[in-house]
Amino acid sequence: MLAFPRPASSAFYRPDIDGLRAIAVLSVIAYHIGVPGLPGGFVGVDIFFVLSGFLISGLLRQELLATGSLGFAAFFARRIRRLGPALMLVTLVTLLAGYMVLLPDAANTLGREARAVVTLSANHHFMKHAFDYFNTATDLKPLLHTWSLAVEEQYYLLWPLLMLGAYRAGGGEKALRPTLLAVLLLSFAACLSLSYSDMPKAFYLMPARAWEFAAGGLLAWLPLRHSRSAWHANALAGGGLAILLCSIVLLDEHSMVFPGWVVLLPVCGTLLVLAAGGLDPHHAPGRLLGSRWFTALGLLSYSWYLWHQPLLALGRYYDVGQRDLLRDFLLGGVLALFLAWLTYCLVEQPVRQRRWRCFATDKSTLWAGLAMSVLVWLVASAAMYMPKKYPWPGYQAILQVKQDQAQLPPGCDMPERGVPLSPQASCRIGPAHAPLQLLAWGDSHTDHAMPMYQLLAQAQGVGILRRAYHGCPPLVDAVPVGEGKVRSWCLNHSRAVMAELASLSRSGLHGVLMNVRWNGYTALPVAGSASITGLAQADAQGNVAVAGAMLAGVGQLDRAHSLQVMAASLDRVASQLAALRLKLVLLAPEPEMPLSVPECLARRGAAACHASRADVDRQRAAILPILQQVASRHANVRVWDPIARFCDAQTCYAAAAGVVRYQDQNHLTASMSRTLQADFAPLFSWARQP
Incomplete structure (x- = not known):
C-alpha cells in the first residue's frame, strides 16, 4: 500500500535517529x-x-x-x-x-x-x-x-x-x-x-x-x-x-x-x-x-x-x-x-x-x-x-567516430609496474624489413599520432618503435602525482626506455618523436582531465619528497612547481639524447575541445563543440614556451606545432571538411591524424637522418 512513510510504533524507537538519517x-x-x-x-x-x-x-x-x-x-x-x-x-x-x-x-x-x-x-x-x-x-x-x-x-x-x-x-x-x-x-x-x-x-x-x-x-x-x-x-x-x-x-x-x-x-x-x-x-x-x-x-x-x-x-x-x-x-x-x-x-x-x-x-x-x-x-x-x-540504435554515428583510432601493434602492452618493456618485435610499425630509425615515445597522445607516423613510415621505408604508456610523461627524473598516488610505474617505464635508447643508438636509431599531453601532468584541470595531477622531482632511486597526502595543485605539486619540474626534466632528457647522438622532435599540444566531440556533435550540433582560439591559446600558454626553450638550448631538438591545421584566428574546430577530428575531448581520430602527414613530413625526414 502506498502511503506517507511512518515509523513503526515501538517503545525503543528513537525518531531523532531517523532525523539524523535525513x-x-x-x-x-x-x-x-x-x-x-x-x-x-x-x-x-x-x-x-x-x-x-x-x-x-x-x-x-x-x-x-x-x-x-x-x-x-x-x-x-x-x-x-x-x-x-x-x-x-x-x-x-x-x-x-x-x-x-x-x-x-x-x-x-x-x-x-x-x-x-x-x-x-x-x-x-x-x-x-x-x-x-x-x-x-x-x-x-x-x-x-x-x-x-x-x-x-x-x-x-x-x-x-x-x-x-x-x-x-x-x-x-x-x-x-x-x-x-x-x-x-x-x-x-x-x-x-x-x-x-x-x-x-x-x-x-x-x-x-x-x-x-x-x-x-x-x-x-x-x-x-x-x-x-x-x-x-x-x-x-x-x-x-x-x-x-x-x-x-x-x-x-x-x-x-x-x-x-x-x-x-x-x-x-x-x-x-x-x-x-x-x-x-x-x-x-x-x-x-x-x-x-x-x-x-x-x-x-x-x-x-x-x-x-x-x-x-x-x-x-x-x-x-x-x-x-x-x-x-x-x-x-x-x-x-x-x-x-x-x-x-x-x-x-x-x-x-x-x-x-x-x-x-x-x-x-x-x-x-x-x-x-x-x-x-x-x-x-x-x-x-x-x-x-548489439549497441543501442542511434549510437552508430558516435561509435563510428570512436572506432576511428590507430591500429596499434598487437602484443605491445603496458605492464602494471611499467616494466619490463614489451619485445621490440611486438612494438614495431612500418615496412617489415625496414631499418629501425625512429622511436615514438610518450603517453596516449603518442598513440593518436601513430596513424600519421604509420603513413610516413611506409612512404619513407622506415621502421618505428612504439614506446607509449598512457598517463605517463617521457621523463626520467619526474613522477606524476595525483589521485592520492605516486605513479612510480611511469618512472620505471621511462628509465627503461632511456636505457633501451642507449643500445638502439648504436644500432641505427637516429631520432625520437615525442607527443605528450603535458597539461595533464602540470596541475592544471584541463578539459577532460580525470583529476588534477602534478609533477614531483624524483631522485636516482625514484623517491619523491611530497608533503601531506599528495594533494595535486597544492604546495610542491602546484602549477608553477610542476612546470618547473617539467622544464628541467625535459631539458635533461634532451641532453641525454644529445649525448647518444639522437634527434628529438617535440610535437606541440593539439587544441583540446570543451566537450567529448562525437557525443557533442550527435546531441548538440557542431557549433557547440568547437573551442575558441583564445581558450586554446590559454591552454598552451605555459607549455609551448617550455618546448621552444628546450629546442633553443639543444641543436638536436626541434618543435613542430600543428595549430594552423586546427584553428583560424577565432575558432579551433572539432570537425571540418567532413572529418571529425576527435575521438573524445583531446584524442585525435585516425582520420585527422593522417591528414597531418604532409605537414609533419619534413621534420620526420630530419629526425630519421643520422
Missing part, C-alpha cells in the same frame, strides 16, 4: 547534485556509519546478554531483508538504463561495477578504478555510491564473530567494551596513517573506516542514564547539530586531507546528538529531528541514497558529461525521492514485514539473497558484452 542523506545528495554552499556534504556517509554502528552493535549486545550467543543466520537474514531487494532493484534498473544511455565501453565498465556490488567489493573496485572520490570523473559512475555499502557489509561480516569470540573468551560482557575500544583505536590509527600517505585507501578501505562504526557501537554500550536536567541533553544535541552543520558547510575536499583528522567533526557531532537522546528522548533539538518530515525522509533515506547517483550519472553522461543544477536537482532530488518512496512502499516494507514468501524465514531469506546476487551477476556480465555486439 540530515545525512540530504547532505550527501545535495553535495552530489552540486548545491552551492554545501561543499562538505559528503560527510553524510560518516553520519550513516556512526548510526549503523550505534544501532547494530547495540542490538547484537542485547542478544549476547539475553542468550549468551549470536544467531548468525538470523543476523545476516536481517541484513539481506534490509538492504538486498532494494539494492538489487536499483542495480538491475541501472544496468538496463545503462544499455540505453551508455556507449559500449562505458556499459562494460558499469557491468564490472555491478558485479563488484554483489560481491561486496565495490569499495575495492572504485579504489582501483575511480582513485579519487572527489574527482569530477566520478560524476559519470552510476554505482559509485555503493562503496559505502560494501564497507558496511565487510565490517558486519567480521564484527559479530569478534564480539562473540570476545564475549566467550573474556568471560562475558566485561570484554566487549575493551574489544570495541581496541578496534576503534587501531582503525583510527590506520585511517590517519593512510590519509597522509595513500588517501584513496584511507577513504575506501574498511579497516580505515571501522572506527566510525566502532564509535557508534561504543556509545550504544555506555550506561547513559536519563538526566534530570533537560539542559544537558539540549546542550549536547545543540552542540552536535552545530558541529554537523559546520562540517557540511565548511569542509572542502580541495583544501584538506580527508578522512584525516577532520572526519572527527561529523563523527563527534553525530555521537553528541545520539548521546543527548540517551539522556533525554524529548530534548528540544530531538523534537525537531523527530518531526514528521524529518522522520519520513529518514525512512526513505536508504532508497533515496540508492537511486540518486545512477540518475545523476546517467543524466550527466547523456549530456556529454556536463553538470546542470536544475536538471540534476530534478533527477537526483525530485525523481530519485519519488522512486525512493515507491521502493519503500512496494519493496522495502513488504520484505521487512515478510509478506513475500521467499523472505518469510531466515533460511529462505539466505537463499533469496544468494539468488539475487547470482541474478545481478549474470545480468551484469551480459551488460558488459552485449552492448558492443
